[in-house]
Amino acid sequence: MKSKKPLNELIAMILDEMENAQFSEETRRQYRDVYRRLQKLANARQEMFYNNQMGQAFIEDCNYVGTDEFSHHRFYFHKRCVHILEILVYTGLVDWSQCSSNESRHSFGVPLFDTIYADYIMFLKEEGMKPSTICTYSRTVAYFLNYIETKGYKSIEDLRPGDVTDFMLAMCKEHWNPKCLGSYISGMKKLLTMSKTSSAFIRELPSYMPRKKDIIEVYSDKEHEQLINHLGKADISKRDKAICLLSIETGLRAIDISNLKLDDVDWKNEVMYLVQEKTSHAINIPLRSSYGNAMADYLLDERPDSSSKYIFLHRKAPFDKINSHTCIFSILKKAVRNAGIEKNGRINGTRMMRHNAASRMVRKGIPLPVIAEVLGHSDPNSTLAYISTDGERLSECTLPLPRGAYE
Known part of the structure; x- marks a missing residue:
């Protein structure tokens, strides 16, 4: 050859x-x-x-x-x-x-x-x-x-x-x-x-691998607002903006964003229906105006003319659906960097967005079973880790030192 x-x-x-x-x-x-x-x-x-x-x-x-x-x-x-x-x-x-x-x-x-x-x-x-x-x-x-x-x-x-x-x-x-x-x-x-x-x-082969329990890193309220403000003003594609907002607010995994189909969205009743790839759980997600409007803008003004059943497509022919991890990771990483948010050793991509979305739901007082359902956790106990991200609530749980500790 x-x-x-x-x-x-x-x-x-x-x-x-x-x-x-x-x-x-x-x-x-x-x-x-x-x-x-x-x-x-x-x-x-x-x-x-x-x-x-x-x-x-x-x-x-x-x-x-x-x-x-x-x-x-x-x-x-x-x-x-x-x-x-x-x-x-x-x-x-x-x-x-x-x-x-x-x-x-x-x-x-x-x-x-x-x-x-x-x-x-x-x-x-x-x-x-x-x-x-x-x-x-x-x-x-x-x-x-x-x-x-x-x-x-x-x-x-x-x-x-x-x-x-x-x-x-x-x-x-x-x-x-x-x-x-x-x-x-x-x-x-x-x-x-x-x-x-x-x-x-x-x-x-090791018979058992203990899972490392890392402290979950999330964005501060200031960084979250910084990212949202950037997406509202930045000169980025409508597709990338919609993907970022969808990830930030729902915590969906990259594969599930990639797999979103046109008929998964019920615009009339303002809800999205999907079956999560990892867990096979069917979930319903409210179609909030923030990412819902961004998705509509993309579909009406920017999405290539294609017979594909998927919502988010590559910009160039043959206009296949976007690759889940590689493409979405790159989009989110670029948005965070351009918003001026320092990495500080934290992870990037939809995993960070899932952590951040779950943390914000915890701080808003949303019950853990509801958060577990939204995130698609097969084990509801997996959601307990996000309690550690609510510093204010945790401080309420601290016990006073015994009297002798002050002496």
């Missing part, structure tokens, strides 16, 4: 498309750095056009710089960037998505691993797993299969004691957030239970 376009033009097309899709600047920077390394390799080989041999050489360049130590993170990014590039050469389309229809797509050098991966996806579907869960679990297994592939294994039967433990440690060091390890462990358990030989290695 040899491209008809120079490598530098193909790389520019990929990076432009990532910007159009509103990938974060940090993500685009990572890909720019990787493709810069590929361009450097092409220059060293004195080749202007991409070919398979160049791609394979780039994938094999997977050690930490200046050492002989293997870097799984470098291996993964080199392989992924080559994959995106080859799809562009074959189809003329930039397909950078991690998951198509919430399902990861990967290919392996060992044919048997392709079969194992496909069987694993089918196994998850037969168990009735949600698409988002399949996406997370399958990505975990893809990492694992890539990992044992680099060790020279040709089958799961080649696993040796310590391999699973070493894999988990390597992923925590290079790629995973240890706070999310529970999901990755569950995905690995599903894979290892698929055969009698591999099931023996389940013992190398």
Whole structure:
């Protein structure tokens, strides 16, 4: 395979498309750095056009710089960037998505691993797993299969004691957030239970991961007003304004905002009906004038002319629905930054907006069961954590010091 376009033009097309899709600047920077390394390799080989041999050489360049130590993170990014590039050469389309229809797509050098991966996806579907869960679990297994592939294994039967433990440690060091390890462990358990030989290695996975109870960070009243005022005056698109207000006031998850359909909104009765992706709970949300008017402005004046059933679409053809996490995270992060709100180590995106919306409901005296229903918590006890954000109410609960403490 040899491209008809120079490598530098193909790389520019990929990076432009990532910007159009509103990938974060940090993500685009990572890909720019990787493709810069590929361009450097092409220059060293004195080749202007991409070919398979160049791609394979780039994938094999997977050690930490200046050492002989293997870097799984470098291996993964080199392989992924080559994959995106080859799809562009074959189809003329930039397909950078991690998951198509919430399902990861990967290919392996060992044919048997392709079969194992496909069987694993089918196994998850037969168990009735949600698409988002399949996406997370399958990505975990893809990492694992890539990992044992680099060790020279040709089958799961080649696993040796310590391999699973070493894999988990390597992923925590290079790629995973240890706070999310529970999901990755569950995905690995599903894979290892698929055969009698591999099931023996389940013992190398932690049996229980304690959840870290962080203090929930929210915006102050001043910061909240600052953000609302910014959205009222800023020169931003009607779509982004509607998404921001919807997230700020309802605390909806990114996937649920992305999945909002035109017929989910009952304009006459001023209510939205939706089934939450994570919990499968059906909820009704009052259509408040703030985000309701912003959504109407977007639908009437800015939304592309499309037959799509979804409300929020990409600005450019083919006008698909927006990607839930990547696009919405970028929109919210940009709005907060442009409103002049300091990050101060706090999280961004809809998670922060959920925390903030729940905190404000608590401070307004809304009963916890109602808040749990609005947020779609399957366990109402999850909502109790937001009590800690109401400093004024908590101060009323303090007990006076014993008399002897003053002496």
